[in-house]
Amino acid sequence: MTHILVTNDDGINAPGLIALVQALRSFGEVTVCVPERNWSAGGHVKTLHKPLRAWDSRLADGTAVIVSNGAPSDCVALAMLGLVPRAIDLVVSGINAGANLGYDLTYSGTVTAAMEAVISGAPAISISLCVPEPEQVCDYSAAARFALHASRNILARKIPKGILLNINVPCLPEEKILGVRITRQGLRVYRDELVARKDPRGKPYYWIGSGPPTGIPEEDSDFWAVSEGFISVTPVQLDLTAYSAIEGLRAWDWSGG
Numbered sequence: 001m002t003h004i005l006v007t008n009d010d011g012i013n014a015p016g017l018i019a020l021v022q023a024l025r026s027f028g029e030v031t032v033c034v035p036e037r038n039w040s041a042g043g044h045v046k047t048l049h050k051p052l053r054a055w056d057s058r059l060a061d062g063t064a065v066i067v068s069n070g071a072p073s074d075c076v077a078l079a080m081l082g083l084v085p086r087a088i089d090l091v092v093s094g095i096n097a098g099a100n101l102g103y104d105l106t107y108s109g110t111v112t113a114a115m116e117a118v119i120s121g122a123p124a125i126s127i128s129l130c131v132p133e134p135e136q137v138c139d140y141s142a143a144a145r146f147a148l149h150a151s152r153n154i155l156a157r158k159i160p161k162g163i164l165l166n167i168n169v170p171c172l173p174e175e176k177i178l179g180v181r182i183t184r185q186g187l188r189v190y191r192d193e194l195v196a197r198k199d200p201r202g203k204p205y206y207w208i209g210s211g212p213p214t215g216i217p218e219e220d221s222d223f224w225a226v227s228e229g230f231i232s233v234t235p236v237q238l239d240l241t242a243y244s245a246i247e248g249l250r251a252w253d254w255s256g257g
Contacts, residue, residue: 002028002155005079005088005117009039009072009096009109016095016129016140018059023144024092027151031084032065033075035109040098044112045071054078072113080120090151091117094127095143099168101130101222102188102215105236114164118238123154127167130226132212142174146231162239168222168232178229185234186221189214 004024008014012034024030033054039045047070054068066083068075072093080088093113100108110126117124127150129143146169154165166185170177191214195207215223225232 002089003086004028004030004151005076005084005091005122006030006032006034007072007075007079007091007093007113008034009042009093009113011035011038012057012059012065012067014038014095014097016097016143018061018063019140019144020092020095020127020147021059021063022061023148024151027148028089029086030063031079031086031088032059032063033079033084034065034067035072035075036067036069039071039109040096041107042071042109042112043107044115045073045109046077047071047074052078054083072109073116076113076116076120080117080122088117088122090155091122091124092127092147092151093117093124094129094147094167095140095169096126096128097131097138098128099130099226100126100128100166101168101226101232102186103190104188104213105166105185111164111166111236114166115236115238118162118164121161123159124164125150125154125167126164127169129169130171132171136171138171139173142172142177143169145174146180150233159235162237164236166222166232166234166236168226168234170226170229170231172229176229177231179231181220181225181230181232183220183222183225183232183234185236186218186223187216188223189216 114124
């Protein structure tokens with residue numbers, strides 16, 4: 001039987017977690033290892049300078065789950081390095097409450113958990129529901145069913161090593177989702193600003209933030225697909241080399257001290 005590891009970056013109480021686990025159970029054995037708290041925008045973390053802890057718990061539907069004080073990528077590493085004795089065939093990270101599009105991928109705990117799986121040699125999927133606001137109530141069932149479909153596909157078709165699938169599902173009624181588009185990573189537009197304040201003792205502290213990001217809806221990009229009502233499936237590789245720049249850099253003078 002296929003063995004699937006499920007993780008997320010929204011923590012044990014995330015609304016998309018139970019929906020994902022329940023959908024994937026029809027495909028194989030599911031093991032859940034998730035962080036104890038929300039790690040949204042936590043990025044790719046490997047905890048090396050303090051102990052990691054893990055303990056048993058249960059989801060609201062009674063599903064057994066391993067909880068860790070580590071990051072989402074730590075959860076994957078713990079499981080694949082031996083905390084979970086049985087070999088893992090696939091890692092599915094999500095369902096995230098919010099989009100992971102464009103430059104979001106470098107910030108996203110959801111996506112970087114899938115990256116950790118790929119580094120460890122397992123195929124991986126990150127899946128997000130494009131909830132406009134974190135507190136907004138959305139139906140995760142369509143995203144969960146698509147995660148099941150994608151999981152079957154990725155194992156049957158044998159995706160090349162070093163590649164994960166980043167999936168974003170519009171927050172729409174299932175009948176209004178227009179289909180699936182294979183996309184490229186698009187351009188996110190952030191409107192970050194620095195908010196400076198003072199604590200009761202007069203010492204400064206800072207918030208970085210603003211309204212929700214937008215994106216440039218270039219055709220065939222992930223942002224375009226979701227904005228048009230399609231599910232976006234983007235193949236993502238961990239090789240970040242800018243190959244187009246190599247020859248130009250070789251022409252520079254590198255002999256100086």
